[in-house]
Amino acid sequence: MLEINNLHVKLEAEDKAILKGVDLSVGTGAVHAIMGPNGSGKSTLSYVLSGREGYAVTAGSASLDGQDLLALEPEERAAAGLFLAFQYPVEIPGVGNMVFLRTALNAQRKARGEPEVSAGEFLKLVREKAKTLKIDAEMLKRPVNVGFSGGEKKRNEILQMAVLEPRMCILDETDSGLDVDAMKLVADGVNALRDAGRSFLVITHYQRLLDHIVPDVVHIMADGRIVRSGGPELALEVEHNGYADILAEVR
Amino acid sequence: MLHTARADAAARLQAMGLPARRDEYWKWTDPAPLLAAEVAPSPALRVERPIFAALDRVRLVFTDGVFDAAASDSPDLAGVTITRLANAGGVSDDWQGSYGALESAGQVPVKRPLAALNTARATDGLLIHVQGRAPRPLHISYRQTTDSCEAMLHHCLRLDPGAELTLLETGTAAARANLVLEVEVGAGARFHHIRPQGRAAGRRVVSHIFARIHAGALFKSFTLSADGALTRNEAVLDIVGDGAVAHIAGAALGDGGQAPFHHDDTVFITHGAQGCESRQVFKKVLKHGATGVFQGKILVRPGAQKTDGYQISQALLLDENSQFLAKPELEIYADDVKCSHGSTTGAIDEDALFYLRSRGVPRQEAEALLILSFLADAIAEIEDSAIQAEVIARLEGWLAQHRG
Numbered sequence: 001m002l003e004i005n006n007l008h009v010k011l012e013a014e015d016k017a018i019l020k021g022v023d024l025s026v027g028t029g030a031v032h033a034i035m036g037p038n039g040s041g042k043s044t045l046s047y048v049l050s051g052r053e054g055y056a057v058t059a060g061s062a063s064l065d066g067q068d069l070l071a072l073e074p075e076e077r078a079a080a081g082l083f084l085a086f087q088y089p090v091e092i093p094g095v096g097n098m099v100f101l102r103t104a105l106n107a108q109r110k111a112r113g114e115p116e117v118s119a120g121e122f123l124k125l126v127r128e129k130a131k132t133l134k135i136d137a138e139m140l141k142r143p144v145n146v147g148f149s150g151g152e153k154k155r156n157e158i159l160q161m162a163v164l165e166p167r168m169c170i171l172d173e174t175d176s177g178l179d180v181d182a183m184k185l186v187a188d189g190v191n192a193l194r195d196a197g198r199s200f201l202v203i204t205h206y207q208r209l210l211d212h213i214v215p216d217v218v219h220i221m222a223d224g225r226i227v228r229s230g231g232p233e234l235a236l237e238v239e240h241n242g243y244a245d246i247l248a249e250v251r
Numbered sequence: 252m253l254h255t256a257r258a259d260a261a262a263r264l265q266a267m268g269l270p271a272r273r274d275e276y277w278k279w280t281d282p283a284p285l286l287a288a289e290v291a292p293s294p295a296l297r298v299e300r301p302i303f304a305a306l307d308r309v310r311l312v313f314t315d316g317v318f319d320a321a322a323s324d325s326p327d328l329a330g331v332t333i334t335r336l337a338n339a340g341g342v343s344d345d346w347q348g349s350y351g352a353l354e355s356a357g358q359v360p361v362k363r364p365l366a367a368l369n370t371a372r373a374t375d376g377l378l379i380h381v382q383g384r385a386p387r388p389l390h391i392s393y394r395q396t397t398d399s400c401e402a403m404l405h406h407c408l409r410l411d412p413g414a415e416l417t418l419l420e421t422g423t424a425a426a427r428a429n430l431v432l433e434v435e436v437g438a439g440a441r442f443h444h445i446r447p448q449g450r451a452a453g454r455r456v457v458s459h460i461f462a463r464i465h466a467g468a469l470f471k472s473f474t475l476s477a478d479g480a481l482t483r484n485e486a487v488l489d490i491v492g493d494g495a496v497a498h499i500a501g502a503a504l505g506d507g508g509q510a511p512f513h514h515d516d517t518v519f520i521t522h523g524a525q526g527c528e529s530r531q532v533f534k535k536v537l538k539h540g541a542t543g544v545f546q547g548k549i550l551v552r553p554g555a556q557k558t559d560g561y562q563i564s565q566a567l568l569l570d571e572n573s574q575f576l577a578k579p580e581l582e583i584y585a586d587d588v589k590c591s592h593g594s595t596t597g598a599i600d601e602d603a604l605f606y607l608r609s610r611g612v613p614r615q616e617a618e619a620l621l622i623l624s625f626l627a628d629a630i631a632e633i634e635d636s637a638i639q640a641e642v643i644a645r646l647e648g649w650l651a652q653h654r655g
Contacts, residue, residue, distance in 0.1 A: 050609050053601070078611035090606040094627020095620055100607075103620065108611035143627075160610060 001199045002026040002049075002168050007060035009041075009048050018044045020224035021060065026168070029196040033210055034203045035235060036221035037243045042203045043087065045221075046172040050084040051077050064168055078104075079111035083166035085157040087173040092144040097156070100144045101126060101163055108164060129162040133189045151182030158189035169193070170201045175209040187212030207239035222247050253336075256351040260370035263355065267362045276361055279544045279576045280483055280515040284455050285365060285427065293426035293453025293480070295395040302447050302641055303390060303419050310390040311377065316402025316425050318375050319394070330383025331416065336376035336405060346378050350407055353433040353461035357487035361519060366459040366485070369431040373405035376431075381408065381440075384415040388638075393422035395451060400425040407433045410440035412465075417635065418442070423449030424456070434462040436470050438492055444472035445638055447645060448482065452510035455481040460499075466492025466524065473633050475642055476503040476514055477649045483515040490555075493524045500532040500632035502646070505541030506653045507573065512537070515544035516564075522555040522588075531562040534629045536622055537573035538653070545594070548580040555585045562592040567599065567625045569618075619650040 009019040051074035062069045106116040218234040219226045227250040270282040312322040326333040351370040402425035505512030520529045535543035545564035566575030579592040607617035633639040
């Protein structure tokens, strides 16, 4: 599903390499986790895949189902089935959550040549998805993320994921700023979306999220490269010993 | 009686002289095009679906600055008496001493010569006396049919204690227009004013609202300005009774790419009573060399304790060629008050833009959403949801036409 080969990325504004040859292959229906210390390039990878400005790809490739992601605008990547759950979801005053979600869904459908969803159908769809995430009707009416708690913002990200039904979901430090209960709620929402046709890339600093979203493969990223890959036990190793041992080993 | 009021206004004008660039309140807006002997032509804009057409209202039409009875509804609105200014000379003892009174009072401490000129020379307008709660909005609809016409209109409203009226004022009055609205809001009365100013690109308009707001009364005015070569909207709100509320808001959209755009809001709110609230909420979206001006003042008189005054003026610059000039002023002579002001100039938030695009919303659609988001606080000043929805639809229409 997601194929990344020898990806090199630098900041556009300065001559600073951040990703230095990332190789990653996420199969259909698989859940991969990327762990790594601060500054290893985890978030940059998620931004580059979703098309944020400010980065320059200097070498390598990234594709989704064989389609060259790097050649697409961010909205085209979304329509192609890519979704990034933000570490810091953006507040948009004056734009209702429902209006935002419906605009997004219909824009994607339009881009794929599918018919738009009517207001009635949409309302039904969102209510159903919101219920499982314990998002109340009041939260749907409020402006996007405005006045939301940290937990509400992250649940709202998962709601968007549930409504937009992407094929490739990237979760960027979704556990940051969440207490255990909020994290569990978010993890339940993600687990409910796991199926044979949908893949996940879970980026996290801590192992604790992976207790709830159990990955098939764990990668350790350091200094812009994936330095080790393994099963879920790799996450436990990090939890017990920190990153120092692994980093020392690969150096 | 109007004869005396007009003569007094002419004398006021004579004494203060016409405005010029050297006047402090005209340093950012050149009044010359408003005063030139020749009216620069501005092609009349044919509007396919006029705003508020779907609302149940009483519509009174002015065509090229002249009341157009044939195009108007019959002026039957329960609790509201409407007299045409052009006919008022003989009929209206009721308006004795009212015409021009608020304009005259509003000349201190800042002179407003174009308003005095209007009182002296206005050729038409409406005298509206609201005695009860009007069941439907009153709609003053301006139409322009000739390219070089000029209009000088003067409306007076008086809301008796406890009365209520929603006034819709729409369209382009003329290629060049000078409009004055005097509003006396009696104790406990409620006045709502929604004013989409028409989209004729070449129009030049100076408007003045003079309002006196009595105890426990509510005054709310919202102006939508999209396009227009020169717009100067002045408002002078005098809060004279305890516990009154005065809100004035505006959303302006200017694209200097096709025609020049210069938009100026000049507001003066005086708190002269206790426990009153005032709000000034002005937002401007500017692109392709458009210019926005905001001059807003809150004056709190001695003894006007527990005043709650707030002022915000913000511009969203969609490119680097546009500019926003703002002068917020507070002058406070009471010690137990809460007054604040803020003014910002910025570009579209790139983080928010990326967030929307990452969800599949194409760039231009995402930008339009963020512009509406920017304008939201001003639009929220419109209380009626049906009216608000029509204003938002107009904004969306304008944004769809001015992408990129």
